[in-house]
Amino acid sequence: MFGFFRLDPITRKRLRRFRGIKRGWYALLILLTATVLSLFANFIANSRAIAVYYEGRLYFPTFVYYDMATFGQEDDWGFDDSEADYRRMREEFAGTGNWVLMPPIPFDPYENDFTYADPPPNPPDSRHLLGTDSQGRDVLARLIYGFRISIFFALSLTLVSQIIGTIIGCLQGYLAATFDILSQRFIEIWSSLPFLYVVILIGTLVTPSFGLLLFVMSLFAWIGITYYMRTETYREKAREYCLAARSMGASPFRIVFKHILPNALTPLVTLTPFQIVAAIFALTALDYLGYGLPAPTPSWGEMIDQALQPANRGYLWLSLSPFAAITITLTLVTLIGESVREAFDPKPYARYR
């Protein structure tokens, strides 16, 4: 009613400018759509049906196990207690009034689909749009699940490292003096720890998981942020509004996190896309080296690793798809990042000589 909660006009101007930069804006739209869609990957690439109508009852097997007996199926040896085969149902149900709704890609990323007559990897065909890998798993399904893991890993890592980095960087900048000096030396020592060795070491002790990798990478990823937040805070705290806030009795923490932080967010925002790129790349690299997520997990790094095995030479689709996926994703994020930076640039017509 008072318009108190409208966005800061400068922020609105930057948003408007960002929308004006078409390549970044469309890259963001595409990436957002892909990210949201990937949340529903279980409905896009799955060997289980989305919905089955059988004998007057509706089933939604996406997250539920049903055995063959439920749908009157049996396997080649006459058993009916293994999981229902939904792909067969369309033919079985023909003319019975029952129906089945399969996902557009009726394979899950772990499923081995091949015949001994035609051993995998199989090239792309109408059954597997991007072919299968050396264990007969659908490449497209693995790409989709790999995308989901990569993007959410990157988002989580960015979020965690930004929170930690911002808190520490702001405190360094604001408290300055002893805390700044000591923590800065600690950061220097800490950042000289070889990240890869730490990951390998931890990987030998426990099986890496999404959470563990996130934790280990966060141990190092926050450092870069502190540099920016520290200088920003140093600069902002010298401005008079901080003195004014103190003169009105605001506590140090209130000044740092309520008054200074909103003024120091620009580098954080402009850095975010590039951090996401770095995080995707780091996870892919770890997976490629075999220190990332454990074996059957669909991941791009693992797919590239497989494609580059000597045994798989000549099966081009194995390497082309993950490479293309990584390239496209990273290009999109970089386009966004570059546009954000441009939108935040106070001198839109500046030329660097």
Next chain:
Amino acid sequence: MPLLEVHDLRTVFHTEAGTVRAVDGVSFSVEPGRILGIVGESGCGKSVSALSVMRLVPDPPGRIAGGRIIWKDRDLLQLPPRQMPSIRGREISMIFQDPMTSLNPVFTVWRHLREVLWKRFGLKGEAARKRAFQALGEVGIPDPESRLAAYPHELSGGMKQRIMIALALLCEPDLLIADEPTTALDVTIQKQILFLMRELQKRTGMAIVLITHNLGVVAETCDDVVVMYAGKVAEEATVHSLFRRPTHPYTKGLLESLPHKGLTREKPLPMIEGTVPSLVDPPTGCRFAPRCFRAEERCTREEPELLTKTVGRKAACHFPLGEDEP
């Protein structure tokens, strides 16, 4: 009984060039309900004195090296730092020289006011909004409704200073320290702001310390005056006696160098010869001696104390004006 008594305050800054004694043994007191002006040229320690009272001297490099600041029977310098925020704002408020940067650029006016209202009075919602309207009305801001939603860069300098004053007054302090509140504003706005401060002072009965280098501002606004020179108090008097008859040669020099009628190319504005001494290594004796037209040998040797010369006025001078001349 004075509201605020500053005794022998010493504030130093440790710089690469050495220790700067920005405030070197300054004493003054503020009576309740009166406006004290602190005048002096740039770098004489006016602002540092004020910041010292609030204990807002940037540390490092600054440090309050000694003295006592008695506020309502308590020595502020002895208080644990953690208790200062409850005095700042609530009991002593401050407004700063540059309204352009004193407001947080990413906050609307309403957010500034809301924060104070919530922290100081626990007000929120409709009650807070009503109080905010009232506060903006008091400092003469037209159309408070649209101003509340404005960001600092959407307001003029005078408007911003009014908002700062509104913020300071919202806390209902007993003492308001105004550090050159009008310096960054143009003359017409200066006059409005000073008038406003006087009005508000009369209405609320608070005391004001007005720091300025503008003697005109002092004459128009203050009740008492402290003249500072090079980190020390040169003279202390009521406004009338100071302007009618300065005791310290420095004050006389200041008053004479005010622009006035009758100046011509042949008879230009008089000025005080020389420059302010370095505060890293101040001259012995009276600090004004090198520039003083009355200085004698004793002045460069002995440091004059701030002594009561006549009733209600003190001066730090061996040869004050008005004693040996009519």
